[in-house]
Amino acid sequence: MNVNFEYYRIFYYVAKYSNFTKAARVLNNSQPNITRAMNCLEHEANCTLFIRTNRGVHLTPEGERLYTRISAAMIQLQLAEEELSDSVGLEHGSISIGASETALNIYLLDRLKKFHMTYPGVRLKICNHSTPQAIRSVRSGEIDFAVVTTPTKLDAPLKEIRLKPFQEILVGGKTFTALASQELSFKDLKEYPFISLGTETATYHFYYQLFLAHGVELVPDTEAATTDQVLPLVKSELGLAFLPEAMAKEAIRKHEITKMMLKEEIPKRYVCMVYDSKRPMSVAAQKLKKILLEQVAM
Template sequence: MDINFEYYKIFYYVAKYQNLTKAAHALNSSQPNVTRAMNCLEQEVNCTLFTRTNRGVCLTPEGERLYARVSVAMRQLQLAEEELSESVGLEHGSISIGASEIALNIYLLDRLKKFHTQYPGVGLKIHNHSTPQAIRAVQNGEIDFALTTTPTNIEAPLKEIRLKGFQEILIGGRSFEALKHQEMSLKDIRQYPFICLGKQTTTYYFYNQLFLVCGLEIVPDTEAATTDQVLPLVKSELGLAFLPEEMAKEALEKQEVCHIPLKEKIPKRYVCMVYDSKRSMSVAAQRLKKILLEESEKNEE
């Protein structure tokens, strides 16, 4: 038989929905066109495939046998289309990410290297954002997703997935080495010059809340524009500062800075992914998201 394969596609949707109108809608066609195609198919195969009901149509025994074969073929074609689309997306796609410096330094860079090795054709656009800026960029649809630090204070439809916990420590330059043998309190810190990020950052908000709980107020002597500026400022003896332990590790090993113990426990913070649950992502962005989540699961094991 030389049957138009488009008839089989239409047959598949009619059988799937058991309704001519719904099938027409799925095919972006009209009900008369769908009905005409099914009449032609029945003439070609020389048997009745559907019977009409009050709610639509149902398959005859012959229709059931044909649908069993056609549905398998349609699924294989759909899978082939998805694989082709994914292949193209991972060869020539692009991803736009907003990342805070802490998230970039202690989590994202290593994962981006792994992703780029696997998919060298995918373009990466990394925007250097503070956490509030990154969240606004996600809300506005300017980026695929953001890697930020807690607290995020997001609202639906945005979602947050915690990827990695990190601990911050108090550090000082060599001139403050005598303090590493003491146990300082947050109140004691106010006796020394203090370095902190600007008021529009999540880190400032986090520490301001921490100080307020103790009835204190942050009064920084030096405000850094970015987290990457904090360590050089500490090395230059401009004051004490809080920094993720991982970012201070090398400088501590070289004894360029010292770790100053605190009486108060600094709450753990997290690198997290923030994305819009109602906005679809490109194939490339979905793959990078999957890699980041898989790496997060490994960290928890």
């Protein structure tokens, strides 16, 4: 048989909906055309595929066998169309991300490199945000999602996925080398100049609450706009500061700064992804999300 493929496509929808009129509506065609096409298919197949009733149509045993094969083929064709659409989207797409300095440095950069090498046609826009700013941008739809650090304060439909834990340490410049042999408490830190991020950041609020929990109010002598600014300030002897261990490690190795001992334990924080669960992501954003979630224990 040399049957017109379009007849099989129409057959699939008629069988799926058990109705000529519904199939015509889905195919943006007329009911008489659909009926005519099915009559032609039955003629060329030399068998009856449908039993017509006042309530619609039902498949004959021969129709059931044909539908099993046709439906499998249609599913494969639909998947192929979706893959082709995805491929086109990843050649010309774009992604807008909000990222805090810490999240960018200790987690996001390596993943962005991998994504860019795999999908070089996708344009990336990275917005340098504090965690609260990034959350507001996700909520307003200005960015696809955010990669920031805890603590976060989210309301539905925003959701958070923790990507990586990180530990912060207390550091000081070379002038604090002698002090490094002592074990300091949070109360002791009142006696020394202290560097912190600005009050609008999640890091400031984290440490403000941590200091309060130990009976001390955090009153920084120097405020930095970003985490990247803290390390140079510490090197310049402006005071003590908390930094992610990964960002301080190289400077400690080179003896540019000193790690201080602290009596109290600093709770772990997390790099996390924040997204709007009710807003569909573009194909490109979904691919980047998949890379970000690799090796994450869900």
